[in-house]
Structures are given as structure tokens and as C-alpha cells.
Amino acid sequence: METVERLIRSTQELLWERGYVGTSPKAIQRAADAGQGSMYHHFTGKAELAKAAIERSGAELRAAAEEQLGGAGTASARISAYLGRERDVLKGCQVGRLAADPEVIADPDLRAPVAETFEWLRGRLAEVVAEGKRAGEYPDSLDPERTAATVAAVVQGGYVLARAAGSTEPFELAVQGLVDLMGAK
Amino acid sequence: METVERLIRSTQELLWERGYVGTSPKAIQRAADAGQGSMYHHFTGKAELAKAAIERSGAELRAAAEEQLGGAGTASARISAYLGRERDVLKGCQVGRLAADPEVIADPDLRAPVAETFEWLRGRLAEVVAEGKRAGEYPDSLDPERTAATVAAVVQGGYVLARAAGSTEPFELAVQGLVDLMGAK
DNA sequence: GTCTATAACCCGATAGAC
DNA sequence: GTCTATCGGGTTATAGAC
Numbered sequence: 194m195e196t197v198e199r200l201i202r203s204t205q206e207l208l209w210e211r212g213y214v215g216t217s218p219k220a221i222q223r224a225a226d227a228g229q230g231s232m233y234h235h236f237t238g239k240a241e242l243a244k245a246a247i248e249r250s251g252a253e254l255r256a257a258a259e260e261q262l263g264g265a266g267t268a269s270a271r272i273s274a275y276l277g278r279e280r281d282v283l284k285g286c287q288v289g290r291l292a293a294d295p296e297v298i299a300d301p302d303l304r305a306p307v308a309e310t311f312e313w314l315r316g317r318l319a320e321v322v323a324e325g326k327r328a329g330e331y332p333d334s335l336d337p338e339r340t341a342a343t344v345a346a347v348v349q350g351g352y353v354l355a356r357a358a359g360s361t362e363p364f365e366l367a368v369q370g371l372v373d374l375m376g377a378k
Numbered sequence: 379m380e381t382v383e384r385l386i387r388s389t390q391e392l393l394w395e396r397g398y399v400g401t402s403p404k405a406i407q408r409a410a411d412a413g414q415g416s417m418y419h420h421f422t423g424k425a426e427l428a429k430a431a432i433e434r435s436g437a438e439l440r441a442a443a444e445e446q447l448g449g450a451g452t453a454s455a456r457i458s459a460y461l462g463r464e465r466d467v468l469k470g471c472q473v474g475r476l477a478a479d480p481e482v483i484a485d486p487d488l489r490a491p492v493a494e495t496f497e498w499l500r501g502r503l504a505e506v507v508a509e510g511k512r513a514g515e516y517p518d519s520l521d522p523e524r525t526a527a528t529v530a531a532v533v534q535g536g537y538v539l540a541r542a543a544g545s546t547e548p549f550e551l552a553v554q555g556l557v558d559l560m561g562a563k
Numbered sequence: 564g565t566c567t568a569t570a571a572c573c574c575g576a577t578a579g580a581c
Numbered sequence: 582g583t584c585t586a587t588c589g590g591g592t593t594a595t596a597g598a599c
Contacts, residue, residue, distance in 0.1 A: 343555030346535030370528030
């Protein structure tokens with residue numbers, strides 16, 4: 194694999210685990226097996242490299258969500274598939290994790306790909322909910338935008354509760370509780 | 379205010395904003411207006427001080443939640459009051475924020491107060507849901523533990539989405555979506 | 564109980580050789 | 582394109598004076 198690719202992937206992994214504040218250029222170089230000069234030849238610094246890594250992670254999140262949300266079956270089945278798909282729950286969300294980082298949130302260039310990723314996710318979920326309403330799966334009273342935000346929040350919050358507990362159980366409970374609520378009409 | 383108190387409160391504030399990894403003893407000393415020697419006289423180091431600060435933040439979260447959850451009114455009204463109470467949404471949750479920090483999660487002494495806080499919250503929410511079931515507000519089919527986890531997750535996930543978006547809107551949508559779902563029977 | 568001095572190392576970046 | 586050297590500053594303490 195080329196150096197640039199190794200740098201981006203190593204940065205993705207470190208941002209996921211330690212955030213922007215907790216990730217040093219030296220750690221990236223070690224993980225990517227690249228020298229100091231090499232990293233600064235390809236990128237102007239930590240921020241530019243992080244931007245590339247966050248954009249990549251956002252694209253990966255969209256692709257993974259689209260696998261379930263764009264699949265076959267009823268709207269309800271696709272949302273349940275999205276909620277229930279295999280996840281490394283204790284590792285958390287590679288994009289959502291960055292919302293906790295003060296320097297990502299403070300820098301418009303770094304926050305933009307995070308914001309866009311969740312905007313896309315909420316919009317895509319809202320589309321599926323709207324389809325479900327048209328198919329008679331959900332009551333007319335259900336608001337697609339609100340429901341979409343709730344679904345995305347349960348996933349992100351489920352990660353938080355699971356990591357806090359050191360167990361995947363709270364994530365699974367939260368998701369199951371939401372599925373119960375969306376099934377009861 | 380005494381030095382120890384200033385140190386704990388400054389550490390709470392910095393952990394909230396920057397996490398454990400992003401908070402240095404020097405920054406704490408500056409914020410607390412305490413010298414190096416002073417800090418190390420009262421605490422063995424950063425970890426012990428952080429432990430005291432996290433325990434304090436956990437107690438504050440419990441007290442704030444109990445204000446709504448232990449108030450008057452129906453179960454449904456108390457849960458809505460909890461969800462809708464005034465929050466500094468873009469600042470996030472002072473306890474939930476720590477679930478993102480690798481060193482908090484890796485150190486049992488630091489993770490324990492985070493875990494206990496959310497265990498308490500989920501338990502307390504489950505009690506209120508169970509009361510609501512007995513009062514006929516919620517259907518018999520509703521599982522209190524699952525529902526409690528969903529409520530806690532929507533709040534934590536709402537913070538994540540709001541910080542990502544740079545706007546409180548996603549938080550409000552997610553909460554309203556949950557209230558809608560819990561009202562529809 | 565608080566001060567200053569010092570330790571050994573890491574931080575993010577730049578310079579210039581190769 | 583990658584290397585090593587260097588920069589000025591920060592990190593988490595420890596030591597010992599006051």
C-alpha cells in the first residue's frame with residue numbers, strides 16, 4: 194500500500210480510538226510506518242491529514258448504512274436491519290466519536306465532514322420512514338424528520354452507554370426499546 | 379473557596395470540555411489558580427484528581443435528573459420534563475463525554491463513576507416507566523429496562539448529533555420524536 | 564500548604580541534506 | 582519522496598526550600 198493510503202488509514206484508526214486531541218503526528222507515523230519528513234511531504238500537518246481521514250470515515254459510514262437502508266424489504270425491516278446490524282459496539286462510532294473532540298468542533302474544516310455525514314444519515318432515515326408511512330406501516334401522525342433523529346440518536350447514545358458500562362448490553366436494550374416503540378401503533 | 383474545591387471544580391470543567399486525554403495538570407492549575415506544588419500536595423496526580431471530579435459530576439447529574447424524575451405528575455409527564463429540561467446542548471453531557479475518552483475507559487478507577495452514574499439513571503428511568511405501566515399510562519407490553527435505555531440513549535445521542543451539526547436542532551428533533559413514539563399507543 | 568527548580572520526554576512543525 | 586537535526590514549547594511528575 195502507498196504511503197498516503199497508509200497515513201490516512203492509520204489516522205482514521207487513531208482518531209477513532211483517541212480522538213484528534215489524543216492523536217499525535219508521531220503516533221500516526223509509527224502506525225503508518227512512515228517517517229516525519231514523509232508525512233509532512235504529503236500533508237501540510239495534522240489537521241489536513243485528519244480532514245482526509247474524517248472524510249474517508251464519513252464515506253464508510255454512509256456506505257455501511259446504505260447497505261441496510263437501501264436493501265430489500267419493508268421500511269420497518271430495513272430500519273430494524275440498520276439498528277441490528279453487527280457493530281463493534283464497545284469501539285463506538287468512528288464519526289460520532291469526533292463530536293466529543295473540542296478541536297474538531299472548533300475547526301470548521303474538521304467539523305464539516307462530521308456534520309455532513311449525520312445530515313445525510315438523518316435525511317436517509319427520514320426517507321425510509323416516509324416510505325413506510327406511504328405503505329401504511331407507520332401511522333400518518335409519525336414525523337419522518339423527528340423519527341429519523343430519534344433513530345440516529347439511539348444508535349449514538351447506545352454507544353455512549355455501552356462504553357460507559359463496559360458492556361454491549363445497554364446498546365442492545367436501547368435499540369430493542371426503540372424497535373418496540375416503533376412497532377407499537 | 380478552598381484550594382481543593384477549586385481544583386476539583388476546574389478539573390470538572392476541563393474534563394467536560396476537553397476530556398481526560400486533553401486536560402493537563404498545568405491547565406488545571408491555571409484554571410484553579412493553584413500552584414504545581416499545591417496540586418501535588420492535595421492529590422497524587424492527574425488521575426486521582428480526575429476521579430474526584432468525575433464522582434462530583436456524576437452526583438450532579440443524578441441530582442439534576444432526580445429533580446424531574448422525582449417530581450410531581452404522571453410518569454409520562456416526568457419523563458417528558460426530564461427530556462425537555464433546559465440543557466446546554468452544545469456543551470454535551472459532562473459524564474457521557476467521558477465515555478469517548480480512551481484513558482477513562484481503560485482505567486477501572488476512572489470508568490467506575492461513569493458506569494455507576496448511567497446505571498443509576500437507567501434504573502431510575504425504568505422505575506418511572508414501571509410506575510406509568512401500573513397507572514395505565516403505558517401498555518403492559520412495554521419493557522421498562524429497554525425503554526429506560528432508549529430514553530437515556532436518545533439524550534446522549536442527541537448531544538452527539540447536536541454537536542456534530544453545530545446546532546441544538548437535532549437534539550430537539552430526537553427528543554420530540556421519542557415523546558411522539560412514547561405517546562402513541 | 565505552597566513555592567521554585569529540575570527531570571526526561573513528547574508536541575507539532577520546519578530546514579535542508581540526500 | 583524520505584531522511585535527520587533542530588526549534589520553542591508543553592507534559593507529568595519529583596525534590597527540596599520556605
